[in-house]
Amino acid sequence: MEDLSKLQKDMQKLLAEKIQSQKELSIIYAINKIISKKYPAGQTLSEIIREIPKAWQFSEYAYARIKYDGHEYRPPNFRETRWIQKQIFETWDKKWGAIDVFYTKQFPKADEGPFLHEERQLLENIATIVSNYLNSQQAPDMTEEAYQAAAVTLERTRKISEEKNIDDALFQISRNMPNSWQFPDYAVARIVYDGKEYLSSDRDYSEHEWSLKEEFTTIDRKSGIIEFYYLRGFPATYWETHQESEEELLGNMANLITGFLNIIKGNEIRQPADREGRQNDESRADNRIFSCINEISKSLRNGHSIETTLSEIIELIPMAFMFPEQIECRITYDNAHYSSAGYRDSPHYLEAPLKTISPKSGAVRIIFAGDTSKAGPEPFLEEEKQFAETLALLISGFINLIHGLDSVIKTQEGLKEIIYEKTERLKELSCINQTTSILQSEKSVENALKRIVYILPDAWQYPEHTVSRINFDGKEYMSPGFIVTKWRQRQPFLTIDDRFGEVEIYYTKEFPDVDEGPFMKEERDLINNIATLICSYLNTVQGEVAIKKYRSEEELKQKYEAARDFLLNKRKLLQNFLEKNNYDRDIFHDLMKFKVREILIISNLYDAYSLEREGKFSDYILGVYYQLNLTSVPRITGVSSFEEAFEKLYSRHFDLIIIMVGVDRKTPMEIAAKLKSLYKYIPIYLLLNNNQYVGYFQGEQRRASLIDNVFVWNGDSKIFFAMVKQLEDYVNVDNDTKVGYSRIILLVEDSAKYYSRYIPLLYHCVMEQTRRIIEDVSTMDELYKVLRLRVRPKILMASNYEEAIQIFDKYKEFFLCLITD
Incomplete structure (x- = not known):
């Protein structure tokens, strides 16, 4: 009966949410009740900060503070932490104040850090109430009738909310x-x-x-x-x-x-004796019992754990009885006992079992520990016996809701916490992997340090407020927007040739203290590892230089002269022959250095199937490469979600990411934002399956810079080949114009709808024309034909006049033609 169990859990969650919303209204009711007592302002604010945490999700670990007019109101044992929710308010006399709620331990990320969206709304409402109260203190002529009217309105609102719930x-x-x-x-x-x-x-x-x-x-x-x-x-x-x-x-x-x-x-239980004016013993017993039930109900709504709540109830129970000082009680549940201080068994007791939906059992036992000669043979009134049954019902209902919900919440919170921790650790691991990759691929120390300092902020807890700097050998390498602040984490290093360097991380705003100021101990480990990697890289570079210097100039000179004599004696026949025949080829080897070898396509299964069915694009791409004798055929990997994409990117490098867009506009942008935050250096292209959203996505491209280019699927698989070649031309144009004097074709078009049709056709014409010219030269071997294709004209794109002028000024010596509407 899996569906039945799911229904039960869903209903537990629903009812707990309703209680949470009622708990928030009860806090507002309690705050207004404090205000109505007309205490001095300082005492009133001190009372309010004791009530506020009761409405928060993890109230046992919550503290509140109010700052106003140079004064601070906070409870005993208060301490500031990094987990804060703040709301600022202003009174009519231009004085500023703030209400802060802190958690004393870390909880899984919710809507606003560990805080809920509903808690933000509640904090705003409380700030409004406090601000209005402080304003009223500046105008003390508010009548008693106005206070009473406000209280009646609040009570009516509370009852309406309860009924609606x-x-x-x-x-x-x-x-x-x-x-x-x-x-x-x-x-x-x-x-x-x-x-x-x-x-x-x-x-x-x-x-x-x-x-x-x-x-x-x-x-x-x-x-x-x-x-x-x-x-x-x-x-x-x-x-x-x-x-x-x-x-x-x-x-x-x-x-x-x-x-x-x-x-x-x-909350609806009221003292009937007060309403009806009765003052007999029965009414006084009712008063005690109903007052006790009200207090117990408040405790149940506070949202504390079962252990804390039952311990609180133990202290409240005696107030319902005629002889409270003679009453002791014990609640048992799940083999745990919650007892009054000095509890001992007695023959005079009341006991009621707990009726819970779980297999765990429990009971409430209330004993009379006094002298029965004074209290009579029956120390309990009939109303007190009924109270024991009512108390068991209240506790049972609380356990049924909270205990059942705990299993759901613990699973969700555990999953959130695991995801949060995994995400933080993956960020750090990604930073180390990217640093290692940069150090392995970069031969220039300056370029390597420039690239590393750019990726560092993303690995820290607050990347949007993080900047970094690397100092080495008298030079500084800084991330964009770098500023020096007092919130710094640094790690120095020293190379084998005694050159000093350090890695520095700065927060641009204040955050609560954790392990090392606002920085976590895991971030200390990370910056140590980064500094170690950089130092090892610099030592390796310096070691290679030292090895070369170790060889004496005389030894090198002797070897050079011996080699020269040998070559002269052999008349350099082979060298002359090769240089004469391969000189032209050497240039082509240095062209088109960047090739797209790995493509990651992100698409839902339906869109991928439609494209494959209509155009068989994977076969077509391979066919074009073989037809043109192109050897570097890209490998295409397909995934259908961000999680799958992240797994692939984590295990392998990709040169291009293509996100295919159907009717859903939101998900592709969310995926692009997540991927761009982790892999800024990988181009992301969008491929739309219709023209409907072209304007929207091109606007997003200009606004957020999450997308590098937008193309439209027109039923022709050639668009993929054109997208690949367009990226290769964009990356290689600087090198190929300088080394091989490659020519430039500039296409100026701002609509993805149209350039998605032009580009495939343009590349087809250029590649075909180049191939035909090569075929006409019969003396070329097959390898030479492939190499000669690299010198083909490069096709660049511009979407407006400014971009076109910038490209023209840079490459005007190599311009072949301009195509525009």
């Missing part, structure tokens, strides 16, 4: 229940409570074949029913085999609803 929850439960039964088309669910009926559908359930019913009663003595009907037509054999499990689920749902209603309705 209950209606929404019961309606959603009734609507969702049939979906988890085996035959939802024949199922109807019905909940009746407080004179209201909640149905899963408007179908007539009076013509039913089978039904289940479970009754429940809340602490305000209101009864309810949860019913489930199978209408005529469903297979009866299913009922015979699954009736027991469905009965169990319906009982659990009734327990969940009861617990939810009891916790929500704790």
Whole structure:
């Protein structure tokens, strides 16, 4: 019965969310109640900061602080941490203040760090209330009638919110229940409570074949029913085999609803004696009991753990009894005991079992530890006996909701925490891998350090507020926007030739202290590793220089003269022959140094299938390369999500990323943003399957610089070949014009719709023309023909006049032609 278990978990989560929203309203109600007591302003703000943390998700680890007019109000044991949510406010006399909420330990990332979006809204509301209160202090002529009217309005708002919460929850439960039964088309669910009926559908359930019913009663003595009907037509054999499990689920749902209603309705319990003016013993007992239930309900809504909540309730229970100093109590649950100080067994006790939906059992036991000769043979009133049953119901409802939800939340939080930790560690590992790759590929020390300093900020916790600098041998290499601040992490290094250097990381704004100021210990390990890698690289370079210097000039001179004599004696026959025949070829070897060898295509399965079916682009790309005798054929790797793309990029280098776009405009931009933040040096091209969103994506390309180019699929697979060659020409144009005097063809067009048609045709003409010219020279061998293709004209693109002028000024000596509309 996997669906039934899922329904139960979904309902637990729904009811817990409703309690959370009611908890937030209760905090606002409590703050307004504090304000209505007309304490001095300092005392009022001190009381408010004790209430605020109760509404936050992890209230046990939350502290609040209010700063206003040079004063600071905070609770005992308060401490600042890096996990902060802040809201600034201003009073009418232009004085500024702030309300801060801190977590004292790290929690998984949510909407705003570890904080929820709803908590941000609540903090804004609290700041508004505090600001209005401080403004009212500047205008003390507010009448008592106005205070009373405000209190009445707030109470009315609270009750309306509670009723709406209950209606929404019961309606959603009734609507969702049939979906988890085996035959939802024949199922109807019905909940009746407080004179209201909640149905899963408007179908007539009076013509039913089978039904289940479970009754429940809340602490305000209101009864309810949860019913489930199978209408005529469903297979009866299913009922015979699954009736027991469905009965169990319906009982659990009734327990969940009861617990939810009891916790929500704790605020609605009022002292009837106060309302009716009764002052007898019975009314005083009611007053004690209802007051105790209110306090216990508040504790249940605070959202603390089961252990903390039960410990708090133990302290509250005695206030409901006639002789509170003679009352001791114990709550047992899941083999754990929560007892009053000095608890001992007594023959005079009340006991009520906990009715939970889990296999774990428990009970509430309340004992009278005083002298029965003074209290009488029966030390407990009838109302106190009923209170014990009510208390067990309240605690059971809390456990049913919170304990069931804990398993869901722990899984989610554990997954968030794992993902958060994995992401941070992957960022660091990616930085080390990129640094290693740069040091292996770069021969120039200056270029290597310039590239490394650019990638460092992304590996730190707050990359958008991080800059870096590398100092070495009197030179500085800085990341974009570099500034020096007081929040610095540095690691010096010393090379084998006693040259000093250091790697520095700066935060551009203040963050809470962690392990090393605002920096984590993992970031200390990372900067140490980066410095070690750089130092090893510099030592290797210096070692090669030292080895060369070690050889004496005399020795080198002797070897050179011996080689020269030998060549002169042999008349340099072979060398002259090769130089004469291969001189022209050597130039072509130095052209088109950059080749696209690995392409990563990100597409949903439908788009990929459509392109393959229409154009067979993978076969076509290979066919074009073989037809033109091109040897460097790119390998194409396809994935369908960011996670798959990240896995491929982590394990292998790619020269080009192509993201195919269908009807979804949001996901491609999200993927591009994530990939660009991790791999800035890899070009990202978008390939649209229609012209509808051309303007949108070209606008995004100009606005965010997440996309390097946009192309449109027109049903012709040649567009892929053109995209590859366009990137190669863009990268190689500087080298090929200087070394091989390659010519330039400039296409000026701002619409991806049109240049996506021109480019494939243009490349086809250029490649075909070059191939024909080569074929006409019969003396060339096959290798020479392939090399000669490298000197073909390079095709560059510009989208506006400014870009075109810039390209023209740079390569005007090599211009072949200009194509524009």
